[in-house]
Amino acid sequence: MIEVKHLTKRYGHFLALEDVSFQIGEGEIVGLLGPNGAGKSTVMNILTGCLSASEGEVRVAGVDVREHPTEAKKSVGYLPEQPPLYPDMTVGEYLRFVYDLKQVDLPREPHLKEICELVKLGDVEHRLIGHLSKGYRQRVGIAAALIGDPKLVIFDEPTVGLDPKQIIEVRHLLRTLAKRHTVLLSTHILAEAKAVCQRVLILNHGQLIADEATDALARKVEENTHFQYSIIGPEKDVVKLLRGVSGVKDVISTGERDGEAWVYALSGVAGQDCRKAVYYALAKQGYPIIAAGAVGADLESIFIRLVDNATSKQ
Amino acid sequence: MKAIFKRELYAYFTTPIGYAYLVFYFVLSGCVFAYTTLFAMSADVSAYFSLMQLVLTVLLPLLTMKLLSEERRQKTEQVWLTAPVPVTHVVLGKFLAAYVLFGTSLVLSSLSFLILTRYAEVKIAVLFGNLLAMLLLGGVFLAVGLFVSALTENQLAAAVGTVGILLGFLALSFVSQLVNVYWLRFILDGLSVYTRFRNFTQGVFDVMAMVYYLSLSGLFLFLTVRVYDRRRYL
Numbered sequence: 001m002i003e004v005k006h007l008t009k010r011y012g013h014f015l016a017l018e019d020v021s022f023q024i025g026e027g028e029i030v031g032l033l034g035p036n037g038a039g040k041s042t043v044m045n046i047l048t049g050c051l052s053a054s055e056g057e058v059r060v061a062g063v064d065v066r067e068h069p070t071e072a073k074k075s076v077g078y079l080p081e082q083p084p085l086y087p088d089m090t091v092g093e094y095l096r097f098v099y100d101l102k103q104v105d106l107p108r109e110p111h112l113k114e115i116c117e118l119v120k121l122g123d124v125e126h127r128l129i130g131h132l133s134k135g136y137r138q139r140v141g142i143a144a145a146l147i148g149d150p151k152l153v154i155f156d157e158p159t160v161g162l163d164p165k166q167i168i169e170v171r172h173l174l175r176t177l178a179k180r181h182t183v184l185l186s187t188h189i190l191a192e193a194k195a196v197c198q199r200v201l202i203l204n205h206g207q208l209i210a211d212e213a214t215d216a217l218a219r220k221v222e223e224n225t226h227f228q229y230s231i232i233g234p235e236k237d238v239v240k241l242l243r244g245v246s247g248v249k250d251v252i253s254t255g256e257r258d259g260e261a262w263v264y265a266l267s268g269v270a271g272q273d274c275r276k277a278v279y280y281a282l283a284k285q286g287y288p289i290i291a292a293g294a295v296g297a298d299l300e301s302i303f304i305r306l307v308d309n310a311t312s313k314q
Numbered sequence: 315m316k317a318i319f320k321r322e323l324y325a326y327f328t329t330p331i332g333y334a335y336l337v338f339y340f341v342l343s344g345c346v347f348a349y350t351t352l353f354a355m356s357a358d359v360s361a362y363f364s365l366m367q368l369v370l371t372v373l374l375p376l377l378t379m380k381l382l383s384e385e386r387r388q389k390t391e392q393v394w395l396t397a398p399v400p401v402t403h404v405v406l407g408k409f410l411a412a413y414v415l416f417g418t419s420l421v422l423s424s425l426s427f428l429i430l431t432r433y434a435e436v437k438i439a440v441l442f443g444n445l446l447a448m449l450l451l452g453g454v455f456l457a458v459g460l461f462v463s464a465l466t467e468n469q470l471a472a473a474v475g476t477v478g479i480l481l482g483f484l485a486l487s488f489v490s491q492l493v494n495v496y497w498l499r500f501i502l503d504g505l506s507v508y509t510r511f512r513n514f515t516q517g518v519f520d521v522m523a524m525v526y527y528l529s530l531s532g533l534f535l536f537l538t539v540r541v542y543d544r545r546r547y548l
Contacts, residue, residue: 011548048396052546073398084393086321088328100317101397144393 001026001182007056016042017206029178031193032186034203040186048078061151077150081157083141087130104148119143135166155185171196190303225268226295230258233287245281247274261290318407335376342369343423357434360515363444375476377412378459380469387467401542412456440517447514450527457534464541483507
């Protein structure tokens, strides 16, 4: 669906994208990740034909974006970070405007009705866009992107500024969309990519530093071996006991208290999950675990590691 | 193009701009009409249109100032930049929306002369010549306004810039009469849009001037599209 080969974009002397190549197949839902200023929006603007690449080739649905921009745009629905809505129009007027603008062949009213139901726009059709909440505006933006049933939909930071309930709804919607469309979404929130995407592309300083299945990234999380436990029992005995458990590399007491319990930092041997063994060993001795968690085991830390590695290589 | 045209024409009446323009236009054109005909005890069509040039110089930038600048500021232009329509169609749609509002108001205000025919002899041919020329000249003003609007994010800057350029054109027509250097005069004459109007006010139907107005409008619309092309390749 998307083919990007050796894409480079310069703004004057500033290199916004450097030799970026990737492919996205039909029906995939892919996250484009990176810190602010990494080049995510530039990639999206090039894919949607708003910007022209300095070098390289970009094809959307088999059409070269530079040579046949109008043709390529027919296959793309785009929701920019700030939905391009006219506050003086009502929702219905705006959606009909976008429908006319895109010169869609599908029958108008049933098509718009179907989209409104899909994005749960409810009965706001006659309300002015300027009077809508941020969450509803985002839905109107998504609805507009879906008009014409484009094969590819691109969302730039679709959940920014929404409340937690709305975020969950939008993520759910994105997953629903993936059944019918190829979806590319940019985000700097890793949990979002994890919740929604099958695959992630990570950009940093205009370079593609990772192109991995989300599962593979998650596995890296699971391989993480640092844990924190709060355990009730004599401090020294617990440390001694834990050091003897198979799969445990080291244990230290942090010296912090968690109610009655002491807090311990535990590191395990890579590739070996020691958590079960730790539980049984403590249970046997009658030392209850009152809290436990992985430390630095989230996607954020992997992301930072990747970005740091890439930066230090440079 | 049709979608943009409809949207912009509609937007004139969902925001105060359309109303402000119409109120100012009809008040000013009424004053000009009264001043040049009723008070002057004359049925001279040309005096009215000569003064209306100045009125439109100041009023037409109102219609174009926000057409592109506001879209850039609010980032709403993304909706048509990413839609499968060429920018040329968008620019033409916006131009036509402004043009229809301007043209309608001009034609309506010119109807005053029809009332005058009951009391005095109005030269209908001259009226139509002037009206046609004014419709073409207005097209140039709107095209210049649209071009300036594409250059900035600020509506006010767009309006002031457009008035500035149009007054610059007016100044050129005075300056060119003072210049004796042939080539310089040639260039200045080429830019003096107001000078070409004079033939119409004298009852001459100047085809060359019409072609000139159409080309100049076309040139500025083309430049407007180029602003977007340039931004794409930036």
